[in-house]
Amino acid sequence: METPNAIGVDVAIWADNPLFVMAFGPGPDYDPYDISGVVPYVGVRYMRTLTPTISVGAVLHYTGELGCADRQSPMQSINYYSLSAECRFTYLRRDIVKLYGSLGFGVTYINALNPCHNSVALNFNVSPFGIRIGHKVGGYIELGVGYRGVVAAGVDVRF
Secondary structure, X not given: OOOOEEEEEEEEEOOOOHHHHHHHOOOOOOOOOOOOEEEEEEEEEEEXXXXXXXXXXXXXXXXXXXXXXXXXXXXXXXXXXXXXXXXEEEEEEEOOEEEEEEEEEEEEEEEEOOHHHOEEEEEEEEEEEEEEEEOOEEEEEEEEEEOOOOEEEEEEEEO
């Protein structure tokens, strides 16, 4: 059986992220004067393997936004700080390759420049397809919807 604990770091690229625009070009609504953008999702994950197929853990993650309603409005920033619980189900394991799906739920503290807009919200993530390659140190990529976006990737260390 694999080592029971893992700590990993995730990043995601959202569709309106400046990195996405640099890689794939601007979309049809591109405005060269709009300096708004999204800070990519960054998360730190701890997972504990309970059985060869089930792992549970927690994720602490952050993302943010910069923007303004129009060119005359001041710049606004919103920060999203989240803590989520996750469950992972491994459905195929071959030597150093593991295929899995995951489900996560949690809470997000929304911190806006204007304190009147601060709030707490529920969040979720469903990743039906994930692949991890490696033994003690591995890399992974996940496809899904929720707080990680559509595509997330990361590295982890098992101990």
